Amino acid sequence: MAGDSDSDTPDSIDLADAYAVKTPEDSRRLYAAWADSYNETFITANSYVYPRRVAELFAEYVPVSGYTDVIDIGCGTGAVGSFLASLRPELVIDGFDISPEMLAQAAQTRRIDNSHVYRNLQEVDLTSALPNQIYSAMTSAGTFTHGHLGPETFLRLISLIRIGGWFVIGINAEHFKARGFAETIKSAVLSGIISQSIIRVVDVYETGSPHHGDKANICIFQRQN
Ligand SMILES: C[S@@+](CC[C@H](N)C(=O)[O-])C[C@H]1O[C@@H](n2cnc3c(N)ncnc32)[C@H](O)[C@@H]1O
Structure with missing residues (x-):
């Protein structure tokens, strides 16, 4: 992969x-x-609109009152948090990510009033901790x-949210199919852990992007138990 190869520069890293x-x-x-270059060479260069869609669906489904503290999983450079903070300025947003370098970028993001987008940013490998x-x-x-x-x-992370709390989680549509997310969600619903999930299929990249056509399933549900 590019991060390993002698011939790759940060500017040539891609999807x-x-x-x-x-x-x-x-x-x-x-x-x-x-x-350092992710926002420019990935988000801007590919018209990556997925974080904005997640934030918009959060604003559409999650009530304003009672749901002010949000955790952004794999926050990266802070794109989801930045859109969320502009749509819902009252939100207190924390971010988890495995990469200290991505977290350092997220730490620089600012709200319209110049305060930090994220309250706390934590380095963590979510596959094991x-x-x-x-x-x-x-x-x-x-x-x-x-x-x-x-x-x-995905299943383990449910316990980070209080009963009644909301999830607006994007899952790459191919990964969703290949890794059996539908069955995982179905069994969590059947065992009463989460509510029925609304799945909104969205474009990850805007029309005109070299990757236009890739989709994500944004799963929206509440913790029940
Ligand atoms: C494609 S980026 C998405 C970042 C941001 N949410 C966005 O939409 O621009 C994926 C992020 O997942 C993080 N990540 C990958 N594996 C992880 C793990 N095991 N635990 C926590 N974060 C992880 C990466 O460091 C990276 O910031």
């Missing part, structure tokens, strides 16, 4: 490198090399994808 990730160590290496804070809502974009987080992590 293929992200999809080639297989382990948390691969993620650490890739995003360490990509963090689970922070013990409890939140009233969870968001994520671009992190439940090939080689990153799978359905077993």
